[in-house]
Amino acid sequence: MARPREFDEAIVLDAAIQCFWAKGFEATSMRDLIDCMGITGASLYNAFGDKRALYLKALAHYLENSFGERVIRLESTLPARQAIAAFFEEIIDRSMSDIQHRGCMMVNSALEAAPHDAGAQVIVDDFLTRAEGFFRRCVESGQNDGTISRSQPAEDLARLLLGVLLGIRVLARVRPQRALLESITRPVAALLEPQQSSSASPLPLPSITEA
Template sequence: MARPREFDETAVLDAAAQQFWMYGYEATSVRDLAQSMGITGASLYNAFGDKRSLFRRALAHYVETSFGDRVGRFESSLPPRTAIEAFFREIIERSIQDEDRKGCLLVNSALEVAPHDPDFQATIAEVLVKVEAFFRRCVEAGQRTGEIPTTQSAEDLARLLLGVHLGIRVLARTRPERALLEGLARPALDLLKPS
């Protein structure tokens, strides 16, 4: 009979995500992970498999608790254009307040791991498609109500917003300056306002 797990899975996934987020996939050892998660190496392997499997689970956990939570809060309670603006406002605030300049685990992984690993490339691309889909749903809804102009297609605006989002997350690693990040978002958000 297998022994029940003696740890909180959410807490250990949070700790693993923080470790990968802070140091990257390659620089994070299984020993570092086990120590930060407060479990033994054997428990880590038994519960999550190898480092690669744990990374996949930690990344999925990160996406659900950051992007999934943000989209859920904004899309369900705010008008479409306001939801997009709130999304960028929160991303910029988080970036400015991040003293460690970690950026975004998903974007970091897209730059570090995905170019060399087709499996992770597909995983990260799938999440980026979801980010783009959030923007497209908001733009389409706003265009239907007249809140967002129809001079640009919803697809093009969603792709532009995705690119701005990625740019903010990358720039925040080296220049987490409010004027820079807001200046990057402002022209794109202005395209969503009726003239």
Template sequence: MARPRKFDETAVLDAAVDRFWTQGYEATSTRELAESMRMTLASIHNAFGDKRALFRRALEHYLDGSLRARILRHEALASPGLAIAGFLRESIERSLGDGCRRGCLLVNSALEVTPADPDMRAFLDAELSTIEGFFRRCIVKGQQSGDIPGRIDPDDGARLLFSSLLGIRVLARIRPERDLLEGAARAALASLGLPAMPDP
């Protein structure tokens, strides 16, 4: 009979996320992970597998508590246009509020992954596509309700918003300047005839 786990999975995954988020996947050693998670290397391997498997699990944990939850919360709003604007506003505030300039773990991971790891690239692509899909669904829903101009191609509009968001998240790591980040978001929203971002 398998032994019950003797650790708080949420707490150890939070620790793994923090280490990967701060240092990146390649620069993080398994010994550093063990130190942060307060687990032995053997325990980590038994519970999560190798470093790559742990990274995938930690990233899933991060996404469950951040991106996926945020998309659900904003998509539940009555106004699709305000859902888009609010999502961008929240992304900017999260970027500006990060004193360590760590950015978004998902975006950072996408920048770090190599062509030699097609499985991880596919996983990251699928997760990033959820953001583009959120923007696309909001545009379609807004056009149906008259909240968003019908002249916009939903696919192109979603791509523009998605690209703008990625640019904001990357820029924030180097130049966390409110005017810069808000200007990028305002330009994208205005070009599509979408509502302005709410005040911070």
């Protein structure tokens, strides 16, 4: 009969995420993981397998509990136009509060692991698909209620917003300057602004206090 686990899986996966996030997959050793997770090597192998298996598990956990949580919360509590604004506001705030300038674990994985690991590629593809889907749903909803311009197809605007998200997360690693990151969102705000309401306040990216 298998012994019950003596640790909380979510807590140790969060610790593994911090380790992989700081060093990347290749530079993170099993000793690093054991020390960060606070469990024995035997427990780690029994629960998660080898380093690659743990990395994929941690990456999927990060996707659900970081991006996934944010999307569900914003879509369920804010109108579409404000949800987009709040999304970028949170991304910039999170980027600026990270003193290690680690960027986004999903974007980092897209650059480091996904090109060489089919398992990581599947998770990264899921992230990109879900991010684009979130933006497209918001744009379509905003176009329907008149708060977002119809001058461009919702699909194109969603992919533009996805590109802005990736750009912000990469820049946050190498040039973590709030003014720079916020300046990227302003042209997007102008593009999303409904043409028929030019006198209205522009989409407040990153702030939503006046939306």
